[in-house]
Amino acid sequence: MSETTTYTGFWQESPRPGILGWLLTTDHKRIGILYLGSLISMFIVGACLGLAIRLELIAPGRTIMDAQTYNATFTVHGVIMIFMFLIPSIPAAFGNLLLPIHIGARDVSFPKLNLLSWYCYIIGAVLAVASIFGGGGAPDTGWTFYVPFSTQTSTNVSLAAFAAFMLGFSSILTGINFVTTVHRLRCEGMTWGRLPLFIWTLYATAWIQVLATPMIGITLVLIILERTFGAGLFDAARGGDPILYQHLFWIYSHPAVYIMILPGMGVISEVIPTFARKPLFGYWAMALSSLAIAFAGSLVWAHHMYASGMSDLAILVFSFLTFIVAIPSAIKVFNWVSTLYKGSIELAPPMLYALAFIFNFAIGGLGGLALGAAASDIHLHDTYFVVGHFHYVMFGGGGFALFAAMHYWLPKFTGRMYNHKVAVIGWALLFVGFNITYMAMQAVGIQGMPRRYYDYVPEFTTLNQVSTVGSWVMALGLIIMFANLWRGMRSGRPIGLNPWGAATLEWSIPSPPPLENFGEEDPVVTRGPYEFKGVVADEY
Amino acid sequence: MSIEHRDDTGDRFGMWLFLYTEVILFSGLFILYAMALAKFPQQYAEASHKLNIYFGSINTIVLLTSSLTIALAVSAIQMGRVKHCLNLCWVTVALAILFLVNKYFEWSAEISHGIYPGSEQLAEMGEGVTSFFNLYYFTAGLHGLHVLIGASLIGVVAVLTAKGKVTSDRYTLLENSALYWHLVDLVWIFLFPLYYLIL
Amino acid sequence: MTEHKHEPVPYRTFIQIWLALLVLTGVTIAVSRVNLGALNVWVALAVASVKSSLVIFYFMHLRQESRLFKICLLVMLVILAIFIGMTFIDVLYR
Amino acid sequence: MNLPTNPTAQAVDNVLIYIFGFSLLLLLGITVATIYLVIKYRRSKYPEPTSETHGSLWLEALWTLLPTLIVLTMFWYGWSNYLGLRNVPEGAMEVQATARMWSWQFEYPDGRKTSKLFVPVGQPVKVTMTSVDVLHNFFVPAFRIKRDTLPGIETYVWFQATEPGSYDIFCAEYCGTGHSAMITSVEALPPEEYATWAQPQQPSDEPRGLIVLQEQGCTGCHSLDGSDGIGPSLYQLSGQQRKLMADGQTKELTIDADYLRRAIRHPEAEIVEGYDPVMPAYDSDTLSEEDLQAVIDYLLGKVKKAEKAPLDARKLLEDSGCLGCHSEDGSEVIGPTFKGLGNREVVIERDGKEEKIKIDRDYLVRAIKQPKADMVKGYPPIMPAGDYLTDEEIDAIVDHLLKQ
């Protein structure tokens, strides 16, 4: 057993020993690990609910649950996956783990606030779970909480809304922290032009978190007030306007989809150059397109509302702007692909996930174009095509990027390597199962099956069955992947500083990194993040 | 163990970012207001007359003055005049309480007239008026909550100042609380004309 | 990192600003009693903007802060204007 | 082909095909390029990269400009065809639709009300919509039209059926427990047939109360045959005992006219135990006093069903598609033949066990309503349940079959 001799870095070094050393830590790496653990747990809960949804839909009519339970199931599935899994996933877990190291700092600007943000997350998660079991029954509004249904239903909507409010607060605190850190704590020589792309995307994301999240905060508060006072804020008969609710909701929730994808794009922009051993193609285009997505993403929210009764002029404007956001995404895809040109490509597990990301994201994103065009959205709106679209971008994009990040960086933070063969098997099953599941959903959506449907007409049976079977393949892949990573972290072979031969700062310090990251002396950076000349990969 | 890291500018910058989130938070209510005003200009003017302009104006003066005192407190601590600073902080807190007391009387008067969210009487006055008062109560209520938080914050900082934890060398805490307080004032600067002065 | 501290602002400046704010408050109240139609709202907003600029630049020391702070404020205001303005595109033309 | 093209469906399909076509090309291009590059520049062949380039302004400009052009065409095409969905042609027939949890009601210019939307083929129809409770959405996949219905606000869609037939209407905005059951259909009739249908109605042979129940959408939540729905079934109410929750207390009463009146006018006051207080109140504007009386009489069984013209069972078999799978002449098609059915014995599988039974009325009813319950040995389980048939129709069919 080599355990005793291996170095354990921040896992052991701490001002406080034991469990308190974790619960009261202000170290960004430990907080990152806390986040990772909690959000993976939430992911597993949410994913099992997803499996239950698919099982119910294997045949028309009732199979395993009644309509009310089904409605609660997809609501909780959506709330968990969005607010508790994907929004915090990469920024809060890997952002915390890596942001300070990437810019050569000891920690983030506000370490205590960072811990507070994790506690807000935990409180939100606990309240959300409580809302499932509390008095009125699990919330059944869909994750969008549309009025007037959400103000009328007798389920625990207020509690769930408050939970989402806390999660939003947590996200805001992370955002404030990251913007400040990037501005204030870059080490000597870390110019804007030398920031790794991951940091650029985190920075853009953090701005969205700061400037958009409060809008969902006030929206949720209004729902709670409306439920307690019955004031009629969104009731047309009392001077309100139900469509305005949808504006407020999407003003946040559309930018939020870029909170989910941008950091993922950052991860892919780290992984691809490393495994092609070649500088990222078009660094500045990549950096600026991240900011462009963040900015333009705040201009397009009403594309979720083409069929809502909104004015036609608004449809014209928002449809136009929606297409504009697609352009920076296209730039990114083209740049990733051209980075491969004349490289030296190794298909290690993180790279496989990155390539799968590009494919899935392209399908999802191109599907987004059909949704962005006014005429076609009228047919596709609120059908399973939308469900397919967002699983492609959120799971196939955001989720796969998280898995890429886990395969890429977890060895760094645990000091141990997982089994590559098993990782490839898990990846293949996941990738194939994923595409079966969601391609079938897109197809059935084009045929006209509406979403949030407990029951469907018999014509849709076959495709739904295909989709359900696909979800089992995917489940198998996920279990293999998680099991392999877990075993690797516990008992894999120890690795050196730099197993992949990457050029960003974290690879120049021990694995796992020590408490102070860089020791007594702050680092001085003299080269860009993707200059691989002279970087040698350690054997592992 | 870790070397004390200090970045006052960074701390202030973080505070500004936080204030932006507060602005956006309130803006949700202002969006609702703007849309409803565009829809019911007449009824909004009518409803606005039902609010007591004296309460509103006095509260405006109270808040502006409290903003002055807390700004002075920051200058005082910078110049090392701790005693001055403490007095100014407590005056600010007192003004905040005055504001809330005023608000209390104003609201009780209105509620006793049957005007509050969800009331029957309100419903009879027409949709525009209902919408006006709904938004008025929610916006002013949220603002009142911020007054409460801001005043408590300043109270805590004043205690810390008295204990010597806030000094002419490190006063970011006071400065940031002052920033927060100014935000409370800023919101009111818009709230006041929009609700009390629509003609 | 260069530690940047502000010069204390003299009491007198603050008191002058406060007086200006009080005067402006008087102005909006007075203007609001004159019926200008739809213009009333715009005047009220204009005065409020002037008042808030005074608070932001003086009381909140923005004048003394670096350019970064000012740019960020501008970004926030632009986003805010977008949120409000673009919602009007729907509501006014429905 | 000179199939008439459906105007709204065509407008949407053009855009769908255009965007999906382009998307497919782009996806293929990107995927093929990626796979090619990954294989060509694999590390085993090129241990070191053969280029150190950081980018190219030219390429960058190219792939900013190209996507811009592509998406702008998509945008414009999408928008201009969308206008086709909004601009209602002259001379459209106007129908007023009301959505409620979980049923639709259509009101025609002559005041007639139905729960399915009957339209003549070839004429544009404008549906003006509103909702009485929460958001719903009028979605006809076949015509590619969709629009929310909002409480207190009017919205509209238009379409033109070009082929006679029945087209599904789904509710595509989540609205609670019965969301997925909020299905009805557009019944497009040839103009002549529509004209007959739209004739000033002869005094209908259905009791007035039943018509009202269907028009008002009561049957969306209440069954009339004793099966449980969102609300209690309205089957044989007379004399039944009810446990009610009122003001937080439970009480018990026997159903009578007074109670039914209260249950419909003020449903929130007394809630039947075990149900949610979701039933909307029907005031005298929605449900007139006479209609209410008719409903109550009907529910209490005070009206006898008028004698009806006997149903044509042969026609029913044909219309319902039964003859697609079952023959009448003894030949084996997909399912067992109907010939000689009346005096046959069959081997069925029930819960995995085989059993031989004599065909009787009960068995046939079950076979039509729940075909999966008893499977005739040797046939695949593909028969759809006949829940689109009314009880009378099933009765008529069974009578007919037994005589074979």
Ligand code: HEA
């Ligand atoms: C990670 C999350 C994520 C991301 C990144 C996106 C990205 C995009 N989304 Fe999606 N979307 C969601 C999550 C996301 N979406 C969710 C959750 C919903 C449903 C919410 C609900 O109702 O519950 C939704 C719904 C949704 C709708 C509303 C559908 C409806 O309900 O009617 C629309 C409509 O415009 C839309 C559009 C787009 C567009 C244009 C993009 C673009 O950003 C995509 C850009 C990407 C590409 C274009 C592909 C990559 C580029 C190439 C392959 C190169 C070639 C490209 C060109 C030449 C253009 N999305």
Ligand code: HEA
């Ligand atoms: C990140 C976001 C995310 C992710 C990853 C998923 C994952 C899945 N989702 Fe989700 N989904 C949403 C976000 C997401 N979903 C949202 C936002 C909605 C909208 C809700 C609404 O309408 O309000 C939605 C709605 C939605 C619907 C539509 C419901 C409806 O409209 O009626 C369906 C239907 O099939 C579905 C299915 C699935 C499935 C099968 C998975 C699968 O991918 C799950 C795969 C995972 C597994 C199969 C688990 C395997 C792992 C384990 C069992 C753990 C083992 C652990 C160890 C060994 C450590 N989802």
Ligand code: CUA
């Ligand atoms: Cu009605 Cu969904």
Ligand SMILES: [Cu+2]
């Ligand atoms: Cu969107």
